[in-house]
Amino acid sequence: MRVRVILFYCLIVYAISWSLQFAAIHFAGNLESDSAKPWLAGVMFSPALIAILFNWEVTSARRTLLWRPTARMTPLILLAVAVPTMIAFGAVAVCEITGWGKCGWFTFTGNGVSISGGPWLLGRGAQSWLKFIANVALTGLGYAAFNALFAIGEELGWRGFLQGPMVAKVGTSRGIILLGLIWSFWHLPALLSGYNFPEHPLLGGFVLFPITLVAASFFLGWLTIRANTCWPAALAHGATNSIEEGVVSNLHMAMPHIYLDVVRLGLTVMFGLLFWYLLVRRETV
Numbered sequence: 001m002r003v004r005v006i007l008f009y010c011l012i013v014y015a016i017s018w019s020l021q022f023a024a025i026h027f028a029g030n031l032e033s034d035s036a037k038p039w040l041a042g043v044m045f046s047p048a049l050i051a052i053l054f055n056w057e058v059t060s061a062r063r064t065l066l067w068r069p070t071a072r073m074t075p076l077i078l079l080a081v082a083v084p085t086m087i088a089f090g091a092v093a094v095c096e097i098t099g100w101g102k103c104g105w106f107t108f109t110g111n112g113v114s115i116s117g118g119p120w121l122l123g124r125g126a127q128s129w130l131k132f133i134a135n136v137a138l139t140g141l142g143y144a145a146f147n148a149l150f151a152i153g154e155e156l157g158w159r160g161f162l163q164g165p166m167v168a169k170v171g172t173s174r175g176i177i178l179l180g181l182i183w184s185f186w187h188l189p190a191l192l193s194g195y196n197f198p199e200h201p202l203l204g205g206f207v208l209f210p211i212t213l214v215a216a217s218f219f220l221g222w223l224t225i226r227a228n229t230c231w232p233a234a235l236a237h238g239a240t241n242s243i244e245e246g247v248v249s250n251l252h253m254a255m256p257h258i259y260l261d262v263v264r265l266g267l268t269v270m271f272g273l274l275f276w277y278l279l280v281r282r283e284t285v
Helices: 003-028 034-057 071-098 129-170 172-185 188-192 201-227 231-249 257-284
Strands: 101-103 106-108 112-115 125-128 251-253
Touching: 003 034, 003 129, 003 188, 034 129, 071 101, 071 129, 071 201, 071 231, 071 251, 071 257, 101 106, 112 129, 125 129, 129 172, 129 201, 129 231, 172 201, 172 257, 188 201, 201 231, 201 257, 251 257
Parallel strands: none
Antiparallel strands: 101 251, 106 112, 112 125
16 A cells, blocks of 8 residues: 555544544533534544545555454454453552552452442352453453444554554554554544543643553554454454443542553553564564
8 A cells, every 4th residue: 555545544534533523522522421422433433434435445455454354363352352351450459559549349358359330241249259250251252342343443444454554664563653653643632622631631642642552552453463354453442442441440549540540551561562572573483
């Protein structure tokens, strides 16, 4: 795919997405409100819709869309959900150990876990460690699969369409870093309005979120390259938006929320570095 096609794609996606985000801010005000959801749904699906249009109309972009499910994606399904889940419970552990926050849904003991809140498919109450792990796994898979139906609106565009040409042009590491930055700043109007980082919108929009999405892009990129399809990345994205966000949001913080933001960032970067290493190692083997 030619560089000018890549740039034109990004320009169109940014123009549509930023327009919809500004419209949501203007007409809905609070981006967490129900009235903002139709606008944000349009934002989320814009990368996929434009990618499909380019794949159809632009000669050099034809047959480049990684949308078909493959047999190679099957063993990656659990990993796609497990990593966001581990980030979530890692953040809970750090906040509990340091005293920065208290978990509102779980009470951990040597014999198991007592669950007092959350939409867990195997129910709440006192559970052995084995049942609790099965509960988390089943719930994570279920909600990740549901949310993947929305996350595919982004992943079909970013990982399914744009990642391959960018990696081909500038290499794996630089291509995925650049894609992560494009993905991050695509969210910028919402971030600067206080979405995700209401206490620190500038720090969130220009520092925390870009680093987070670059790190996450190495994980999502690795899944896409291994599976040769964007569906595992969509599942991981869905898990991030569901079980990771749900578990972390139930923490009652004794410290400013920025502490939790930095903990999540650190854990995401750790996994990002792991999958960056696997990608680089794959190229040298």
